[in-house]
Amino acid sequence: MCTLTHRHAIHCILPPYILSRIAEHGSPELRGKAIRALLVDPSIRMVRATTAGPVIGSVARLRSAAGNVLTPSPLRTIRDAKGKPEAPGATVVRREGEAPTGDPAVDEAYDGLGATFALYWEAYQRDSIDDAGLPLDATVHYDQDYDNAFWDGTQMVFGDGDGELFNRFTLALDVIGHELTHGVTEREAGLAYFNQSGALNESISDVFGSLVKQKALGQDAAAADWLIGEGLFTPKVKGSALRSMKAPGTAYDDPVLGKDPQPAHMDDFVRTNQDNGGVHINSGIPNRAFYLAATAIGGNAWDRAGTIWYNALLDPNVRANTDFAGFARVTVDVAGRLYGAGSADATAVGAAWSDVGVS
Amino acid sequence: MTDEAGCGGEARMRVDGGFAHLPGRASDSCVPLERLPGDERAELTRLADAAGFFDCAPEPAVARPDARTYTIGLTIDGRSRDLQVAEPIRDPALAALVSTVRRITRERGGV
Known part of the structure; x- marks a missing residue:
């Protein structure tokens, strides 16, 4: 039921296919809620399916736990611009919770966003860039021979370098933390x-x-x-x-x-x-x-x-x-x-x- | 003046800022279009027209963290313009033009 206090109300209203659609195309705020709902939802549905009627003991505890979102976690989406000068890139190549792709730029961006989220949450109890769980988006393989990485106000953009002087910009973890921090500074000072x-x-x-x-x-x-x-x-x-x-x-x-x-x-x-x-x-x-x-x-x-x-x-x-x-x-x-x-x-x-x- | 192949013009580029801002690399590059093969000249003209480069209203180049600012200049068929463009470049046609001029001036550039 949606009558109880709940962090993300949309997860108990909408079926998964609609949540997926919102996660793909919604505003950053709605996307965040939809992705969180999708992450939490399977466990809730499973527990609900097996706990019709009054419940006690371990199942009740599991049901209770499934209804609560505890520690914030990152909501990462990595896109691939495939060498074109476009951000966000046209192709989503890795979403939150998905396995490594084998593409170093994609996986470094994913891991780097996670490490940055971890620093801000574990050291300063800040939940993402806006302290409200903003999804973390990045585009890799931006343009060609592109020696740069930047924060465009909504996402991080990483070039692959020119191969002559510069390597790909996802290679350095501190660069990823650097770019995300621009988002934090933008929202604070x-x-x-x-x-x-x-x-x-x-x-x-x-x-x-x-x-x-x-x-x-x-x-x-x-x-x-x-x-x-x-x-x-x-x-x-x-x-x-x-x-x-x-x-x-x-x-x-x-x-x-x-x-x-x-x-x-x-x-x-x-x-x-x-x-x-x-x-x-x-x-x-x-x-x-x-x-x-x-x-x-x-x-x-x-x-x-x-x-x-x-x-x-x-x-x-x-x-x-x-x-x-x-x-x-x-x-x-x-x-x-x-x-x-x-x-x-x-x-x-x-x-x-x-x-x-x-x- | 231009010849029959549309030569006589040039492409110019200056890049400023960026996470890896290196003052030693920040200089103007200029490539006479006659150095380009005909198909590359034609492509450059097509991209400039697609972006409305010679007619578009300039947008204020607001600096975003680590984003670059490009000063792109073209002289083609008697038309000439220099335009300052800051990342992120939202117009795909303009982004493609900037990318191409950046590549041309990098590969064939001199001052």
């Missing part, structure tokens, strides 16, 4: 993608992208490599990754690509009209601040340091035009609220920002 607020937006994606990777690998702050995009370069490129949070400006130095231009300190802040005011360049400064804070605090970076940055992102004092100094103040404030104003954590965060010249 809404940092404008330009100049310092844009570089901060980029840095937050690097921070949580790296934390996705660290958590998946079980690495603490001391063991992590703090590289962004490791594995994206082909062996022809002289470089280890696209960016280094630990040592900005040292990730690559290549005759074709040039030298990693990221500054590590405000003294070297780059003023440019390119790249929306250097959002991928000056992000090195807040990136290193997080690295310094996380290694000073110690342990798993996604625990205390990550919690401070996450709560700062949600803080009402962080707005669209917040700059490095504004965000720094909020992180120190949040660390004080969470762990005490004079705590080692708050002190470490303040020192980290000071070390990169942000005050």
